[in-house]
Amino acid sequence: MSGHLASAPERWSLPLRWLHWAMAGLLMVLLGLGLAIAYGTFDLGQTFALYQWHKSLGVLILPLVVLRLALRAGTAHPASAPTVGSRARLEAGVARIVHALFYVLMLALPLTGWLVVSSSPLHLPTRPFNLFTLPDLVAPDADLYAAMSLLHATLAYLLLTVLTLHVAGALKHRLVDRDTTLQRMSL
Numbered sequence: 206m207s208g209h210l211a212s213a214p215e216r217w218s219l220p221l222r223w224l225h226w227a228m229a230g231l232l233m234v235l236l237g238l239g240l241a242i243a244y245g246t247f248d249l250g251q252t253f254a255l256y257q258w259h260k261s262l263g264v265l266i267l268p269l270v271v272l273r274l275a276l277r278a279g280t281a282h283p284a285s286a287p288t289v290g291s292r293a294r295l296e297a298g299v300a301r302i303v304h305a306l307f308y309v310l311m312l313a314l315p316l317t318g319w320l321v322v323s324s325s326p327l328h329l330p331t332r333p334f335n336l337f338t339l340p341d342l343v344a345p346d347a348d349l350y351a352a353m354s355l356l357h358a359t360l361a362y363l364l365l366t367v368l369t370l371h372v373a374g375a376l377k378h379r380l381v382d383r384d385t386t387l388q389r390m391s392l
């Protein structure tokens with residue numbers, strides 16, 4: 206049955222599909238919480254709660270993305286959708302860049318967030334889910350804090366942009382190409 210050609214699976218492995226959707230949900234909640242902190246009009250107590258949730262859920266991303274990259278490296282990838290013609294090749298190239306950018310952002314966003322809270326002159330302790338105190342990566346430093354805040358926000362807007370492209374691509378596969386790309390990631 207197996208023949209000589211190693212056949213690629215039809216879908217991503219179950220743990221990778223779970224991680225994709227769990228992290229997608231988490232990242233969208235984090236974007237929402239971040240935007241609520243930045244633009245919402247909440248009282249001090251509510252703002253504090255939003256920060257705590259943002260930081261607790263945010264630090265979860267780091268172990269999850271490391272696990273995801275490790276699993277991805279050790280699992281067979283599904284065969285690519287056929288890329289016939291120069292436009293299909295271009296789209297496949299854009300998708301590859303988008304996916305790589307996602308991984309960079311999933312690492313860089315929590316790390317810059319961690320640097321924001323470490324360098325903050327206010328120096329409030331970060332206690333994810335009230336379980337432990339996150340160690341500081343650097344000493345308080347107003348200039349570094351300003352730079353990291355700006356970088357963290359810029360990366361978050363880049364994530365939003367990349368996500369828009371990614372969803373547009375997924376919808377195009379489903380509605381225009383009518384291929385199985387969405388099924389490859391479906392639970």
Ligand code: HEM
Binds near residue numbers: 236240318
């Ligand atoms: C993938 C994970 C994360 C995403 C998508 C994310 C997203 C965001 C967004 C959209 C904002 C508002 C940006 C603005 O000012 O317009 C923000 C702000 C902030 N984030 Fe995150 N964040 C993440 C992880 C973290 C982590 C792990 C921490 C800290 C442990 C953190 C700490 C902060 C803080 C303190 C702010 C307040 C604004 C500032 O001073 O920069 N974030 N985040």
Ligand code: HEM
Binds near residue numbers: 277307388
């Ligand atoms: C912030 C949220 C999201 C992130 C970070 C994300 C990230 C990724 C990454 C990195 C891949 C490539 C898999 C790999 O090479 O390891 C992927 C694949 C995929 N994503 Fe997302 N995704 C998000 C949200 C979504 C949403 C909302 C949809 C659907 C509308 C979606 C649909 C898909 C599909 C169908 C694939 C499979 C593509 C293929 O196998 O060629 N994703 N996603």
